[in-house]
Amino acid sequence: MSSTTNGRYIMTYIALVVAGLALAGGIRYYAGPEYLACEHYEEGIAEILLSGKNVVHGPSGDQGLVLKRYVGKLGDRKDVLVLGSSRCQMIGSDLFPGRSFFNSYVAGAYLGDVLAAYEMYENRGLLPSVVVLGLDPWMLAGEADPVFWPSLRQEYLSMSRRLGISPDVPANILNKEDLLALFSLTNLEHDLGRLFPILMGGIPYYSTDSYADDAYSRMRDGSVVWPLLDRTRSAEDVEDLVMASALVTSLRQGEWYGADHLDEAATESLEAFVDYLQRENVQVVFYLAPYHPEAWDLLKWQSVYPGAEEYLRDLACDKGIAVVGSYDPEESGATMEDFYDEAHSKERFAERAFSALSLQQAQNET
Amino acid sequence: MSIDSYTFIFVFLPITLLGYYSIRRFGYQRLSMAWLVVASVVFYGWFNPVYLGLILGSVVFNYVLGGTISKRAGAGPPKAGALLALAIAVNLVLLGYFKYANFFVDNMNAILASDFNLQRIILPLAISFFTMQQIAYLVDSYRGQIAEHDLLKYSLLVTFFPKLLAGPIVRYNEMFPQEAKDRNTWCKRDDIVIGLSILFIGLFKKVVLADGVAPYADDVFNLAAANAAPPLINAWIGALGYTLQLYFDFSAYSDMAIGMGLMLGFRMPLNFWSPYKAVDVTDFWRRWHITLSRFLRDYVYIPLGGNRKGSLRRNVNLMVTMLVAGIWHGAGWTFVIWGLMHGLYLVMSHMWRALQQSLHWDMDRSPRLLIVMSVLTTFVAVAVAWVFFRAESVEAAVVMIKGMVGLNGVVGSGWYIDRIGLIWICLLLVICWFAPNSQEFMANYRTTFDAFGGRPVTTRNRWLRWSSTPVGATIVAGMTALAILGMSKASPFIYFQF
Numbered sequence: 001m002s003s004t005t006n007g008r009y010i011m012t013y014i015a016l017v018v019a020g021l022a023l024a025g026g027i028r029y030y031a032g033p034e035y036l037a038c039e040h041y042e043e044g045i046a047e048i049l050l051s052g053k054n055v056v057h058g059p060s061g062d063q064g065l066v067l068k069r070y071v072g073k074l075g076d077r078k079d080v081l082v083l084g085s086s087r088c089q090m091i092g093s094d095l096f097p098g099r100s101f102f103n104s105y106v107a108g109a110y111l112g113d114v115l116a117a118y119e120m121y122e123n124r125g126l127l128p129s130v131v132v133l134g135l136d137p138w139m140l141a142g143e144a145d146p147v148f149w150p151s152l153r154q155e156y157l158s159m160s161r162r163l164g165i166s167p168d169v170p171a172n173i174l175n176k177e178d179l180l181a182l183f184s185l186t187n188l189e190h191d192l193g194r195l196f197p198i199l200m201g202g203i204p205y206y207s208t209d210s211y212a213d214d215a216y217s218r219m220r221d222g223s224v225v226w227p228l229l230d231r232t233r234s235a236e237d238v239e240d241l242v243m244a245s246a247l248v249t250s251l252r253q254g255e256w257y258g259a260d261h262l263d264e265a266a267t268e269s270l271e272a273f274v275d276y277l278q279r280e281n282v283q284v285v286f287y288l289a290p291y292h293p294e295a296w297d298l299l300k301w302q303s304v305y306p307g308a309e310e311y312l313r314d315l316a317c318d319k320g321i322a323v324v325g326s327y328d329p330e331e332s333g334a335t336m337e338d339f340y341d342e343a344h345s346k347e348r349f350a351e352r353a354f355s356a357l358s359l360q361q362a363q364n365e366t
Numbered sequence: 367m368s369i370d371s372y373t374f375i376f377v378f379l380p381i382t383l384l385g386y387y388s389i390r391r392f393g394y395q396r397l398s399m400a401w402l403v404v405a406s407v408v409f410y411g412w413f414n415p416v417y418l419g420l421i422l423g424s425v426v427f428n429y430v431l432g433g434t435i436s437k438r439a440g441a442g443p444p445k446a447g448a449l450l451a452l453a454i455a456v457n458l459v460l461l462g463y464f465k466y467a468n469f470f471v472d473n474m475n476a477i478l479a480s481d482f483n484l485q486r487i488i489l490p491l492a493i494s495f496f497t498m499q500q501i502a503y504l505v506d507s508y509r510g511q512i513a514e515h516d517l518l519k520y521s522l523l524v525t526f527f528p529k530l531l532a533g534p535i536v537r538y539n540e541m542f543p544q545e546a547k548d549r550n551t552w553c554k555r556d557d558i559v560i561g562l563s564i565l566f567i568g569l570f571k572k573v574v575l576a577d578g579v580a581p582y583a584d585d586v587f588n589l590a591a592a593n594a595a596p597p598l599i600n601a602w603i604g605a606l607g608y609t610l611q612l613y614f615d616f617s618a619y620s621d622m623a624i625g626m627g628l629m630l631g632f633r634m635p636l637n638f639w640s641p642y643k644a645v646d647v648t649d650f651w652r653r654w655h656i657t658l659s660r661f662l663r664d665y666v667y668i669p670l671g672g673n674r675k676g677s678l679r680r681n682v683n684l685m686v687t688m689l690v691a692g693i694w695h696g697a698g699w700t701f702v703i704w705g706l707m708h709g710l711y712l713v714m715s716h717m718w719r720a721l722q723q724s725l726h727w728d729m730d731r732s733p734r735l736l737i738v739m740s741v742l743t744t745f746v747a748v749a750v751a752w753v754f755f756r757a758e759s760v761e762a763a764v765v766m767i768k769g770m771v772g773l774n775g776v777v778g779s780g781w782y783i784d785r786i787g788l789i790w791i792c793l794l795l796v797i798c799w800f801a802p803n804s805q806e807f808m809a810n811y812r813t814t815f816d817a818f819g820g821r822p823v824t825t826r827n828r829w830l831r832w833s834s835t836p837v838g839a840t841i842v843a844g845m846t847a848l849a850i851l852g853m854s855k856a857s858p859f860i861y862f863q864f
Contacts, residue, residue: 009834010559013843020847185574185851244782249585252592 025182031195041198041205045218046070048207054219056212057205058197063106064113064149071104071120077127078102082222083117084134085109087289090347091132092223095354099130103222111139111266112146115163115273116155123158130283137308137327140266163272166265223347226340235336242294242342251298260304262311274319285357286316288325290332290349295342300328325353367412369531369622370572370856378409379626382527386630387553399522402630406525410491417490424460425524426517428453428500432507433515439508450508454501461497464489469697492531494694494864496524498661499535505665512538528626532619532861534637534657540815544632554631560811561628563832563842567804568621570845572859573852576614579794580857582787583607583756590765591758597778601769603787608756609749610794613642615860616655621804624814636805636814642748642798645729645740646718647711650748658694662687680716685709695755695864700763704754711747741799802830 042062046069048055079099082091086107093101104117114133121127146167147156160167181187197204211217213228225231233241242248277284288309291299299305309327316323326332338349367373382405389398411418431453438446464487471482503520506512519542529536586596586604596604620638627634637656644650651659667687673680685706692705722729729737750767757763768774777783805814809831832838 006834009839012836012839013559013563013846016840016843017846017850020843021850024847024851180854183851184854185848186855188851240782249589252589252594 021183024184024188027191027195028182028184028187031191031198042066043069045205046073048205049218049220049222050074051207052220053207053209054211054217055205055207056215056217058215062149062151064116064151067104067106067117068120068151068155070102071124071126074124074126076100077121077125079128080130080132081118081121081128082132082134082287083109083114084132084287085113085136085139086224087136087343087345088132088134088287089224090345090350091134091287091354092219092347092350093221095350096130101221103224105134105222106149106152108148109134109136109139110146110148111269112156112167113148113152114139115159115269116147116149116152118273118277119155119159119162122162123155127280128282130285131277132285132287132324134287134289135270135308135312136289137305140262140270140308140311141304146266146269159273160269163269163276165269165272230340233340235339238292238339238341239294239336242292242339245295245342247342248295248298251295251302260302262304262307267311271315274315274321278319284319284321286312286321286323287353288312288323288327288332289343290325290329290334290338290345291327292339292342293329293334293336296327296329322357324357367409368856368858368862369619369626370569370853370859372853375569375850375853378405379629381405383558383629390553396518399518402527403518403521403525406522406527406530409527410525410530413491414488420460420490420493421496421525424457424496424500425521427456428503428524429515429517429520432503432512432520435504436507436510436512436515439510446508450504453504457497457501457504461493463487464493466693466697489863491862495529495531495533495535498658498694499524502535502661502665503538506538516542526627526632528630528632529623529634532616532623532859532864533655534620534623534635535661536635536657540635541632556811557628557631560808560813561625561630563625563846564621564628564804564808564813565625566842566846566849567807568618568623568625569849569853570618571614571621572618572849573856574848575794575797576611576618577852577855577857579607579614579787579790580611582784582790583611587756587758587762587766590769591762593761593765595765595774595778596769597775597781598769598772599777599783600781601766601774603783603791604766605749605753605770606791606795607787609642609745609752610791610798612752612756612860613798614794617803619859619861624804628813633813633815638803639805640798640803642745643741644744644748645737646715646744647708647747648715648719650744651708651712658691662691666690677716677720681713684712684716688712699760700754700757703760703763704751707751707754711751806830807832 041057042065045055045057045061045066049066049070050073078101080093080096080101082088082101082103082105084105086105086109089103089105089107091103093099104121106113106117109117118131147153157167208217211219211225215227217225219225274284290296305327313323315321329335329338332349333352334345334349338345340346367378369375382402385401385405386398389401407418407422410421431449435446435449435453438449467487474480475482503512503523507515520538523536523538523541524530526536526541583604586600587608590596590601590604617638623637624634635657639653639656641650641654644653667683670683670686671679672683686709688705688709689702690705691708692701692703695701695704721727729740750770753766753770754760754763757766802809807830810833832842
């Protein structure tokens, strides 16, 4: 009987499929943000920050790893630390004159990332006097993942042990999610964007005493300066951007992918963390970054958003913690001109918001 | 366990194949069929075990009735006819209860301003398909077209997992001669290797192409459902995005069914043949969901009188047949409108063909430009009808249509034109219109049979035809690897909801 296929064809087919999958996995491992194979990029950024210079770099990269390398080599303690997501990235040292400062935000942070970031300082004995906790609603929402950056998983586990809470991440490196992440088309698309610059000598980044107009600049104090295009965009254009954003689009469609209730495990973790900080005589400040008015008009109907703020204000009241800002732009005094996009406010807003805190501290101290 | 999940592809399918061929290796033909029935029942039960009783009960009921109808058919039509009517009625009542009860009560409440409350009935997966399959069996029994009634074979015909969820709708006499013919060969390597290739080509179409363009369609349709009026460009991105998503989604499922069937030694009927290359809507329905078209023709249109009673009656029959097609797809006014639109299209298509004949105008010899224009016109008409098929409500569909004719402006504030979406749409249109379909690509090997009979599976582009060369292996392996990578974020097949 004649056959259309032959053994050679089958072996070639299988070999090529395996090779294709191995290539995708290899690219992920080599260029993916949470793998150590391209650590030199994150290490380089951390080195520049440690040298007291600003760094201009692309948007991709493992921010957890940058922070890890930064704190790992940090010589002196910082008096004021900011911990949170990119929504607090605009808080700079000029808001805390006369005090050493580092904004230790990591983009997309969950509560576990915040705990992990503090653990790094704690582990090295570099305890601050003040911690500004940039708390976002999703950090407290039901079924929220505890850690956004896998590179911070071990630190989160350590801090969990310190606080006596049950960590909610697998301790082993080779878990199902990580393995699936190696073989994902979505990840491959992302990693290819990083691969070519790496192959051409590394993802470009450079130190500067100023900041760039065509890229994001991480300042020596850890805060971020956005590209010129974003800095100069009119309020009307920002509004258009907000209306087209994925968040607003899905909300306008009546879809909500987030949780609809606060997560008890997350609130317990936060309370344990706040207690821990206060026991260490660290002054805690809650920062609630506002949302763009158009986004908030839709978000405020998701009960978890106003619910999270109400919970945080109650907690702050109980523990004697100052609260700066509000998710509600009107409540926080933010205007249309104060935003880069639907979720990120500008430095000018932070300056106004924290100026009130300075006065309060001054009054408390006297 | 969807057929594009890791569990299905890497666990269920290999175990099923291994068990099937192990049993066949020792010559237990019927036991191997029983194994497939068990595997299919497990597959169906994985989604919702509650409805296993429904499908198995339905199989036994129709098998018994089919056999009885066959026996009585010789004794005279009145008796057998009454039994056939009863059997079909029971099937339709069951389908009606699960699929249309909520729709009926909602509309009755709206008309009578009443407040009847029916608990939300969960639609059993694939009920439309297995009901249709079984009605065909009953009618074929009545017509004396079923040579043998065998419960095992019949169970396999209905539950066979490759085609259980979304077709093709296979006839008893199409499926089982194959098994008898292959009795002396326990395993054909070509069937397995080529079936696997077609399976992964289908999976590639689903997880890379259909799922890739889906978000651009979903964004616009969801906003329209929320009463946001899409401007011209966005409305067309949404409509074309869905038109292409549905194309690759259904094409993918059809390929996967053919591939899996082939791996198990069964050739499935051709169910999808480049429908967007159709020159009119009649041609479209000979290319889209071919086995459904055949079912509607043989069991609805022809029994209604077909074209035998004059052109007016033919037009009415066409409208009724397509109305049935619409209602079969879903319980909602959007599906009713979609069906009626296609009925109207078919009437217009017949009138157009009649005009061509009266003018002695041979379409095959027409200038290429005219054929291109016919294809484009058909495509746009079908795309407009898909808007009703996809929309959440008639109001949302009207909002979309208004956008598509420019009543909401060309561009709009708050509406962002995604260039990647435009690139996706252009790329997929090129594939639809210029690339060979899976059967043309695999034309060196017989993978299917034509449900309408006689259509040759050929392609003019010999260089775009698969062969067992390193190039053939590379193309199929590339699609396989991308399909496996894309499985990490796959979404359900659209036709599963029917």
